[in-house]
Amino acid sequence: MPNIEVCFTPEQFGLYYTKQHTVVVIDVLRATSAICTAFQHGVKKVIPVSTVEEAKSYQRPGFLVGAERNGQIVEGFDCGNSPYSYMGENVKDKTVVLTTTNGTKAIKIASVAPEVIISSLLNLEVVITYLMEQKKDVLILCSGWMGKYNLEDTICAGALVDELLKVSHTSSEDSTIGARNLYLTARDNSFGFLKASSHRRRLRKLNLNKDIKYCLEPNQTPVIPVLKGDYLELI
Amino acid sequence: MPNIEVCFTPEQFGLYYTKQHTVVVIDVLRATSAICTAFQHGVKKVIPVSTVEEAKSYQRPGFLVGAERNGQIVEGFDCGNSPYSYMGENVKDKTVVLTTTNGTKAIKIASVAPEVIISSLLNLEVVITYLMEQKKDVLILCSGWMGKYNLEDTICAGALVDELLKVSHTSSEDSTIGARNLYLTARDNSFGFLKASSHRRRLRKLNLNKDIKYCLEPNQTPVIPVLKGDYLELI
Numbered sequence: 001m002p003n004i005e006v007c008f009t010p011e012q013f014g015l016y017y018t019k020q021h022t023v024v025v026i027d028v029l030r031a032t033s034a035i036c037t038a039f040q041h042g043v044k045k046v047i048p049v050s051t052v053e054e055a056k057s058y059q060r061p062g063f064l065v066g067a068e069r070n071g072q073i074v075e076g077f078d079c080g081n082s083p084y085s086y087m088g089e090n091v092k093d094k095t096v097v098l099t100t101t102n103g104t105k106a107i108k109i110a111s112v113a114p115e116v117i118i119s120s121l122l123n124l125e126v127v128i129t130y131l132m133e134q135k136k137d138v139l140i141l142c143s144g145w146m147g148k149y150n151l152e153d154t155i156c157a158g159a160l161v162d163e164l165l166k167v168s169h170t171s172s173e174d175s176t177i178g179a180r181n182l183y184l185t186a187r188d189n190s191f192g193f194l195k196a197s198s199h200r201r202r203l204r205k206l207n208l209n210k211d212i213k214y215c216l217e218p219n220q221t222p223v224i225p226v227l228k229g230d231y232l233e234l235i
Numbered sequence: 236m237p238n239i240e241v242c243f244t245p246e247q248f249g250l251y252y253t254k255q256h257t258v259v260v261i262d263v264l265r266a267t268s269a270i271c272t273a274f275q276h277g278v279k280k281v282i283p284v285s286t287v288e289e290a291k292s293y294q295r296p297g298f299l300v301g302a303e304r305n306g307q308i309v310e311g312f313d314c315g316n317s318p319y320s321y322m323g324e325n326v327k328d329k330t331v332v333l334t335t336t337n338g339t340k341a342i343k344i345a346s347v348a349p350e351v352i353i354s355s356l357l358n359l360e361v362v363i364t365y366l367m368e369q370k371k372d373v374l375i376l377c378s379g380w381m382g383k384y385n386l387e388d389t390i391c392a393g394a395l396v397d398e399l400l401k402v403s404h405t406s407s408e409d410s411t412i413g414a415r416n417l418y419l420t421a422r423d424n425s426f427g428f429l430k431a432s433s434h435r436r437r438l439r440k441l442n443l444n445k446d447i448k449y450c451l452e453p454n455q456t457p458v459i460p461v462l463k464g465d466y467l468e469l470i
Binding site for chain 2: 008147150154173174181198199
């Protein structure tokens, strides 16, 4: 049986990753939720970049360029990582370029893997089905917050783990058991449970309650973004 | 109200530590359990050391020297980190020197703090009372396993957090909420819950079931070991 494990932060990736792993990157609030939303609304490509400077170099026609640091849009950009920036007719067929505090960093770190897919609560079900069918070893990489563990990514990871352990996968790491356990506690009430989350409180201060509500509503889209070299496209 | 937070691994210490923190080091399986047991049985001092070579230099009369790597006693030593090595008449008034895979490393990293105390499930209650009375900011440092999160240290941390949040402390980190949540799930059944733990499975392979059973039984001793420079003594 293939293996599924959870890594709580990008900094710990090397402790869990083996060359066989399909890596699933999660940043529920909000990078991977925004990426799923963009594809759902017809975006053709998402280019995750590490620095604000790199993002700036794409500010020309045909590109929708987002830059977020510490939960806020970086000065000089029209969008950050709010999913609401990547909806509607004007995003269709565009290429999105995105740099964020945690999520794009996690994608970059994961890029050594043979396959990297993007998940969030928004595309949970379709990712579960895909991973069950693939039957490969899976490492779920939570983006966390500045190197720290966070609740929302762990709950999302736990939801994936819970379904796959029931059907197709096995696990051996304590982090995987911890994530599954947290998910089972939070299930049916993830918005309520996350009221206590530090990141959620941070975003609420920035008046992003609408974003949070959207990001915590599972199974809104059937897209699976996958990394192809330097960019993401639909699988 | 003072703050209480949980750090899952020694490697993440710098992300959570502030200069005000009293640091509580936990390595349930087995370093801090062995240390509590040693003091309970009349040991006067415990010197945690980083390397096996350093431990070797103490192999002379008056010292009881333990060295553990990967769950096993290092060749050339009589003890590792089994609590059963630090019991009985022959340990009374001795100085213990100890090097272990994770626990002594965590103590060394914590040593920058104004106060470092040692906890485990064995002295849980007395540590809770002490921290409530002190009313200082507290950082609980789990030793983990080779840089990874582990269940038993997190559950023990969660038990401390749960009591202190009810009475004397507040918290803001997601790791603290995660630890408390795990403890509340595991409570009343921590031995059963930990059956799934990776470290526990590792120790079971080494036939250390007796050690595990002992280490998971809360409140067996009222000792609080505290770091004074290079060594631990009773508070």
